[in-house]
Amino acid sequence: MENPIPDYLGDILDSVRDDSSGEIPTYIPELAQADPEWLGLALCTTSGHLYSAGDDDVEFTIQSLSKPFAYALAIESAGMDAVVDAVGLEPSGEAFNELSLGEDGRPVNAMINAGAITVNQLINGPDSGVDERVEMIRDYFSRLAGRELEIDEKSAESELAGADRNLSLAHMLRSYDIITDSAQDAVLSYIRQCSVKVTVKDLAVMAGTLANGGVHPRSGEKLVDARVARLTLSVMNSSGMYDAAGRWQARVGIPAKSGVSGGIIGTLPSQLGIAALSPRLDGSGNSVRGVKAFEELSDQMGLHLMNGVGMSGSETVRTIEHRGGDSVVVLQGPVDFSAAEAALHAISGRKLTGERVVLDLERVTHTQPMGIAMLGEGLRRLREGGREIASHDPRGFLLDNELDDGTLVPDVMDLDA
Amino acid sequence: MENPIPDYLGDILDSVRDDSSGEIPTYIPELAQADPEWLGLALCTTSGHLYSAGDDDVEFTIQSLSKPFAYALAIESAGMDAVVDAVGLEPSGEAFNELSLGEDGRPVNAMINAGAITVNQLINGPDSGVDERVEMIRDYFSRLAGRELEIDEKSAESELAGADRNLSLAHMLRSYDIITDSAQDAVLSYIRQCSVKVTVKDLAVMAGTLANGGVHPRSGEKLVDARVARLTLSVMNSSGMYDAAGRWQARVGIPAKSGVSGGIIGTLPSQLGIAALSPRLDGSGNSVRGVKAFEELSDQMGLHLMNGVGMSGSETVRTIEHRGGDSVVVLQGPVDFSAAEAALHAISGRKLTGERVVLDLERVTHTQPMGIAMLGEGLRRLREGGREIASHDPRGFLLDNELDDGTLVPDVMDLDA
């Protein structure tokens, strides 16, 4: 069977294809050479499945879509405290060329240019040369995308020539001692970051990595700390779509970031990374057809951060079986608070008749510390209540997890089916 | 075994108990009589499990925590268009007593008082008397809580006497023709809405209903349209925590609303409703210990909207079994886009050797239309590829779902285990 999902994506593209409104921005000469008809869409699940449709192999410069990834890299490079000290977390409610800082003298967030130039400077340390910093960024983006990405140096050069807004920002940031590089270098470094060439497929995978708690959905490589990925998505959600953040959150409900080359990326935490391309922009600087495609994705596919009918923890407990003298509690999937709650609820609410209660974690995919702690506490209480306990935990999720009384849960290697 | 979750909640309360900073507001005489030491916490899962700790039976007036629920009721009562036309969707970034309207002449969102007074007026139509409107609200809140709630009329009366800010807002709204009731009536109606008496347990259940797509997690009654619940949560997320919306989203990551009586409610869509009570407020008008308790919940329990390690769709496919000549694909849990994607991916990626492919939906709990459509399309393509298809669908999820070619999927009543 051919998977119909690419066809669904194609249908979405078809439904927005005829909208020829909007304009390609002319202030960056290289951008003006984009084909206004380009139209592409890609989607990468956290389980690593990548789907795409339309112009999914067209390379274009990443522009502002680089901001969340550079933000994550800056935190990895300079530490979370340094980054949060330098750049705020509040939505700006302002247009993308706004020059002002927040009342506390910092760029209000990392998704506007003032914040993004500051973030760029935090990568590879204050003494880094421009070339080293840009190479570090290019390499990181490449690992996120899963292939070697290149910088469009010609585009960077042409953008630099008309970079008065960014130079204005950089001089302002210097005047407040927020950055120390020369304005020219700071803008050059930022513009080259923006000139990395990507496809919608690259972007969907990159966004999927953020959705997957920082783990690359295809290679399984850990590229972003889970807390950093979480913070990055929070900032995208509150500040990524410029001056219509509230409406976007209500209408589309997918944390997103748009860029001047016509790209939009979105993420649904734990589910998906998404990317669209269509170069004509609306008055807010967002891709006209890209916005519409996201609206369709949200509407038709029910992709919305606030959807209440998703997975709850209740599917964690696959079954409770009695085998020999054991009551075997079989868990599956990731074990977070909700999942552990469901397990505890099942255990505490049912009569477990076996002499021994065995927790079968063989089918568990990920764990969060709290989920493991909760399971451990449940086992401890069972034992306190006079039951023998054990686990079947071939991947060792409970291995380092002493119970509150300092003992470990004995593990059972083989469980009869 | 005694479920340890109430103990966890108690631990969180203990960790914040000693913070005696903040003040009980004095401008509402009845509020000043709250016991500053009250401290309670409750949590309701979307599967209906309710846990609580501390002062979980103390009744207090709901105050601004009424705003999201009244917003949902107004949409049910007046229609989404009328409500979205009257009140904006953008975060205010402003203090809770701010008088100004947005540039478009509307209250900027429904979580500030100007918006909430406007929303209140949309309930039960413009010609409704105050008593009828308030009774409609009290009744709706009671159904959300699952018990009959009462209005603290004495508190309402005392609040009305010092209601200059709200009267100022109501006169302003009248001057812009946004409301038509007399200012006195509009404020009376709003203040009585704010005077419904609740406990943290009530609030956790009410919030849990929003988290559960509008379905009451304990009774299963459908109280809020799923789209309305989603919109309500979006607005809470972008605007519920006054002037620190961005930091709250990044730090806590739980869509929330706070109130002047010291309550805070939070929701994690598809997972939980949460409520805390502690009457002393910080300078922003939020409960000091309530905020801390939410920070702990987020930190310790990993409850954060942007967490990437949650349930993805990959747990949907329980197994693919071969029984007789059938390949039986067993799905479980809710079937949304992600779940259906996982199923399609499994089907299209594997060699199904049986003559007939049977989709077993017996363990499916909820469905979204897109998820069902995707499964249907997968079956259609299998048949197109020469396979016989069938479903085992005792709850009838596929019943109304014609395939693209107008046929229905034949159902198999009994499947051999």
Added chain:
Amino acid sequence: MENPIPDYLGDILDSVRDDSSGEIPTYIPELAQADPEWLGLALCTTSGHLYSAGDDDVEFTIQSLSKPFAYALAIESAGMDAVVDAVGLEPSGEAFNELSLGEDGRPVNAMINAGAITVNQLINGPDSGVDERVEMIRDYFSRLAGRELEIDEKSAESELAGADRNLSLAHMLRSYDIITDSAQDAVLSYIRQCSVKVTVKDLAVMAGTLANGGVHPRSGEKLVDARVARLTLSVMNSSGMYDAAGRWQARVGIPAKSGVSGGIIGTLPSQLGIAALSPRLDGSGNSVRGVKAFEELSDQMGLHLMNGVGMSGSETVRTIEHRGGDSVVVLQGPVDFSAAEAALHAISGRKLTGERVVLDLERVTHTQPMGIAMLGEGLRRLREGGREIASHDPRGFLLDNELDDGTLVPDVMDLDA
């Protein structure tokens, strides 16, 4: 000879008469009954000459033109400190219905409604009844106009019925403890202040009193302290014309205040009070033809605060004559710093050949303390230099003015012409 000035005023009215743009505001029913064709202009010099043209006997409600006069009365009534503490001095740059206070929590100035309601409350003390306060205002305005003015109680009543904006302001001011009267009383008191009936001739005389340092230009009665008049004009200049203060100052250059009934008053300190009436208003709430008339007055008649070719002090010294053994220095007009400087310059720069130097102050009209002190110091130095000194000072300007050495200047009753 018939004075041509009324004809000049008539010419100005003719030049703006045909502009029928603008609208009579409808939110105050009584205002809507004004004749849109009314067109009047009056001008009162500080020497008391009153000229007028057009509908100069039409009575209309004073509305916001009452603000500067009530401001002056509030300072007389409550003291300058109390008034300046309660209401700021900064231009608002905002529309006339703006609800917000300044960052310091006070109304930004006394020319916007929030400030004017606050100012009204400062008249006759916080315990004053509305009737007593309003009578005090009516009486004061009558003395400024030089005739008994009446309140249009019917207009006040009709305005009160639709006074949501002002009621909103009053409730807000109460919520900040800026006023203590009930909102209803505060607005009633303010609206009745606004309902005093005046003509453009009344207003020109009232404005002329402010221009004349608080001395009624016709009766000579001292009605406003000079410092209060000065402060009032400063506030009119920076804040009187709503959101176009800078352009008005540059283009027209006459400190002014406009009102919703179509009146505009202006003053040129030491020179003139001006008033215009034409009921149709522009989008900023200013009388369309009134604004044009002021532009013409400024352009054609050279009436502009920043005009450099006006009276300097150099005309003070009428002559220096030698009579008998005296050198008689004849001064004329008002003696302020500039005038005294001119006198001192003349005395110190010339060879005074007489044995005695006599300062003839018979033609001096007003004095400021510094001007008198400077003249005294000049005389003292002349005596120190060996000259005999005396004054001819029938009005006693020097009477209380001891020289620095404690002596008085001997006075000469008769001077030979």
Added chain:
Amino acid sequence: MENPIPDYLGDILDSVRDDSSGEIPTYIPELAQADPEWLGLALCTTSGHLYSAGDDDVEFTIQSLSKPFAYALAIESAGMDAVVDAVGLEPSGEAFNELSLGEDGRPVNAMINAGAITVNQLINGPDSGVDERVEMIRDYFSRLAGRELEIDEKSAESELAGADRNLSLAHMLRSYDIITDSAQDAVLSYIRQCSVKVTVKDLAVMAGTLANGGVHPRSGEKLVDARVARLTLSVMNSSGMYDAAGRWQARVGIPAKSGVSGGIIGTLPSQLGIAALSPRLDGSGNSVRGVKAFEELSDQMGLHLMNGVGMSGSETVRTIEHRGGDSVVVLQGPVDFSAAEAALHAISGRKLTGERVVLDLERVTHTQPMGIAMLGEGLRRLREGGREIASHDPRGFLLDNELDDGTLVPDVMDLDA
């Protein structure tokens, strides 16, 4: 007799001398070398008398005090329309380093840096080299001061090195197509304008020229068009003192401009130019002791724009005498609207018994067109009423002034005393 006015100025300096609060700014290295104890004051009357005290010969860089004079020069150079189109007229209410433009996309006024850089670019045309432009400015400032001024090129150089704020502004202005020079050139040109070296005596004379309607008070040379001087003073008044414009206007009442080198200039139209120097600045960037000295000048000397006890027109009519068959009306001083009004009032109100009415203009010092037109109209009406008319007008004020009926007033060469 020694003129006591320098002593008065010295007294003012003494009264503020001991205030050692405030700081010398360090961001411009050359400024940091100023002696913090410098304290100087100078005053120049429109009649050309120059008084000074303290460090009145210390040269310092003019900095922002250059803004009003460059504004006047830009209008002379590019025309009023071009300048008013490029830069707004509204007070900013904002600090001196504010980066934002007004809502119309223009710098809000010419007294903030964004406006001043724009104004500088309008001098000598868009194609002017920096050197030519700066020389034009230096030459103009020299003529205003009445001596050759020099540029402190070393200071300019040191300022350029730390000019991030101004470079930020220049890039922003370029990005909005408000200026076309390179950012580097625009800032260099502006900084060199700011580096002209002046003393308080120079500045008092320069400000005196603006006060005198553009006529140099000492040389009598016409350097600024009267309308341009008027506009420049209006802008200084509404926007010269940064964020306290309203309080300054109320408290001091002298249109003023302050600069970072510790200077403040002030003007009272038709009366005075004033300049103070004291390098330590307050938090708003204004000279601490300079501000105090201006407050003293306003308080003690009664120098306030809104003072009502100044010269009114009533001193114009020196006398009406009967000589031979003539009624001779002797006028003196400048003849503006107010003066002409006084003359017309005198003529029309009195019984002139002579056969002929002669207007004696020998003592008139200046005239405004409206004043002359009014006198002419008065004469015409007298003749129309049957009187013979004539003038004694040795300076020819009436020469080009045809009466409304096309005739000229016959002139009488000699008048018997």
